[in-house]
Amino acid sequence: MYQTTIHTVAQTGESLAELAYRQLEEMIVTLKLEPGSIVNERALTDITGMGRTPVREAVQKLAWEGLMEIRPRSGIAIAPLNLQDFGKILDTREGVERVLARDAARYGAALHHKRLREASDAMSTALASDDVGRFLMADKIFDTVLGQAAENPFAARLASPLQTHSRRFWFRLQRPGSLQQSGGAHKALIDAIIAGAPDRASEEATKLIDHLRTLAP
Structure with missing residues (x-):
């Protein structure tokens, strides 16, 4: 080992x-x-x-x-999993996620775009096989590249634990259709970043958080 x-x-x-x-x-x-x-x-x-x-x-x-x-x-x-905390995490995450998405669309380079496409493709593969574990791995890669592309280490460090907590709650609260909905929200956000559309990327980041809010108790 x-x-x-x-x-x-x-x-x-x-x-x-x-x-x-x-x-x-x-x-x-x-x-x-x-x-x-x-x-x-x-x-x-x-x-x-x-x-x-x-x-x-x-x-x-x-x-x-x-x-x-x-x-x-x-x-x-x-750490315990107190379901009432999910909404608090998402409220905190939304603002920094919008900043990261906006700046990734502004400053993301070709290498970042390549890695974002790879993350998107990995998510699509996970959706096709209904593989939650693989999807979460691709989501982690996406979050990492998002922080790098935004060129804002302060926002990235703030977002990272919030993103991990969100994945944990999502895993616990997911229901039929959640994987496909989350995949679609991520794809729209990735497309906006690669297109170099900061305003659209920020809005897609909010839509992703809104999707997660539908799972909160």
Whole structure:
């Protein structure tokens, strides 16, 4: 397992801490690490197949994002999933998402457009096979490229944990048709960014948040 991880890092250029973070974040989003449960560092090293240092760095980042809570002498708590918080997250996310979408349409370069198209294609593949996990991975890539294309690291850092929390709530609250609706909203936003239409991109960002609000209790 560890050797496989080293090989993966060599291929992707990610550090072990980044890879551990990505794995643990995915498990939190998809509720494989159950909300409110308590885990220990040893369990997380077993899950990821990595050493204590990269796992510890990943846990610290996830704790800063509000997805974990480090409890000295008692373990690491996975953040509870309080459904009433979803609306608060979306209210906070909407403003920064509009800024990112607008600036990505203004400043996005050819490389960003290529990666956005790849994310869009990955979402389409996920929709065709009704693969929620693959869709969430593509959504994470989209969010990352969105922040890079906007050339606004302050907004990107603010948006990143909100986007992760949103994916977690979406996974929990999705219903029949949610995958297709979310895919359509993302495609419209990506198309507006690639077209270099800042105002339209901002509006599509709001429409994406509006779609998510339909799932909030």
